[in-house]
Each structure stands twice: as C-alpha cells, then as structure tokens.
Amino acid sequence: MILVAAILTYIRCMQSVAPNGNSPSLRLKIEDQQLQHRPIISIIDDDDSMRGALKSLVTSLGFKAYTFASAEQFLDSPRLNDTSCLITDLQMPGLTGIELQQSLLAQDRHIPMIFVTAFPEERMRARAMEAGALGFLGKPFDSSTLVELIDQAVESGRKA
Numbered sequence: 001m002i003l004v005a006a007i008l009t010y011i012r013c014m015q016s017v018a019p020n021g022n023s024p025s026l027r028l029k030i031e032d033q034q035l036q037h038r039p040i041i042s043i044i045d046d047d048d049s050m051r052g053a054l055k056s057l058v059t060s061l062g063f064k065a066y067t068f069a070s071a072e073q074f075l076d077s078p079r080l081n082d083t084s085c086l087i088t089d090l091q092m093p094g095l096t097g098i099e100l101q102q103s104l105l106a107q108d109r110h111i112p113m114i115f116v117t118a119f120p121e122e123r124m125r126a127r128a129m130e131a132g133a134l135g136f137l138g139k140p141f142d143s144s145t146l147v148e149l150i151d152q153a154v155e156s157g158r159k160a
Contacts, residue, residue, distance in 0.1 A: 038062060038063055038064050039063050039064070039084035039085065039154045039157065040063070040064045040065075040066065040079060040082050040083050040084050040085075041058045041063045041064065041065050041066075041083070041084065041085045041086075041087065041150060042065075042066050042067075042068065042074055042077075042079050042083040042085070042086050042087070043055055043058065043065060043066070043067045043068070043087045043088075044067075044068045044069075044070065044071055044073075044074050044086070044087070044088040044089060044092070044097075044100070045067075045069075045087075045088070045089040045092070045116070046069055046070065046089060046092040046093060047089070048069070050089070050116075050139075051067040051068075051069070052067075054067075054087055054116075055067050057143060057146070057147075058087075058150070061147065061150065063084075063150070063154070066079050066083075070092060070093065070094050070095070071088070071092060071094060071095035071096075071097070071099070071100040071103075072094050072095060074086075074100070075095075075100070075103065080109070083111050084111075084112070084153060084154050084157045085111070085112050085113075085114065085134075085150055085153035085154060085157075086111045086112065086113045086114070087113075087114045087116060087146075087150075088100060088101075088113060088114070088115060088116070089115075089116060089117060090115050090116070090117035090119060090124060090128075091117060091118075091119055097113075097115050097117070097128070098124065098127060098128060098131075101113055101128060101131050101132075101133065102131070105131060105132070110132065112134050112152070112153035112156055112157065113128075113132070113133045113134060114133065114134050114135045114136075114137065114146065114149045114150070114153070115128050115133055115135065115136045115137065116137045116138075116139055116141060116146075117136070117137070117138060117139060118138070118139045120136065120137075120138030120139075124136075134149050134152055134153055135149040137149075
C-alpha cells in the first residue's frame with residue numbers, strides 16, 4: 001500500500017514539473033490510443049493448440065489477435081468488419097478455408113488471407129493463391145515466414 005501511495009505521489013509530482021503537452025498522463029493516453037488502433041489479426045483453426053500458438057505469436061508482434069474454432073464463428077463475429085489479416089486453416093469441419101475465401105470474395109470483402117495447413121496440396125495452394133491469398137504454409141512452418149506475410153498484409157491495409 002505504501003508503494004502504491006509513493007507511485008501516485010511520484011506521478012503527480014512528474015505531472016506538475018513536465019512541460020505542457022509532455023506529461024506522463026498525456027503520454028499514457030496517446031499510448032492507449034495507439035494500442036486501441038493496432039491492426040487486428042483473426043485466426044481460424046479447429047485445433048485449439050494451433051489457435052493458441054498463433055495467437056501468442058501474433059500478440060508478441062504487437063497486434064490484436066482474435067481466435068475462432070470455425071469459419072462460421074468468424075463470419076458471425078464483429079471481427080469480420082475490422083480484420084486486417086486472416087490466418088486460417090485449410091481443412092476444418094463446416095466451411096473449409098477455401099470456401100471461406102470464396103464466401104468473403106462473394107461479399108466483396110478483400111481481407112488479406114494466409115492459409116496454414118497440415119495438408120499442403122499443390123492444387124489447393126494454387127486455388128488459394130489464384131483467388132488472392134498472400135501465403136499458403138504447410139504445418140509445421142517457419143514462424144519468420146508467417147511474420148513476413150502478416151507484415152505484408154498489414155502494410156497493404158495501410159496503403160488501401
């Protein structure tokens with residue numbers, strides 16, 4: 001409790017001596033706004049451990065991450081309208097990743113997509129890439145490749 005009181009006293013003191021526009025509370029407000037406007041990466045995979053691992057990677061990069069166990073969950077979510085990049089499994093119960101891609105394109109939604117799959121068939125890779133996917137990675141994949149693709153997706157969203 002004494003430590004909390006000391007910290008609060010320090011912050012008040014710093015606010016009174018900081019030049020205008022550079023107070024710690026103002027810096028905190030700016031940082032909070034920047035965090036609120038971080039790009040959103042949505043992750044769809046029916047494998048809980050894969051969703052968790054991808055979410056950890058994405059959040060370690062400073063992005064917001066939301067996970068979904070199915071394409072249908074994603075399509076019914078508010079994240080449909082603010083996702084900057086979509087990482088999706090190819091084969092899932094219900095809609096597959098390819099069917100999700102087709103559905104989004106039919107709705108004129110051009111969300112940058114990265115496919116991850118344990119079954120990297122060339123025919124499916126070609127189909128996904130022809131429809132505009134940024135990447136098609138076989139599991140296990142190199143995380144640096146995924147990071148590069150996420151950066152590409154976010155950058156393309158900033159230019160749009």
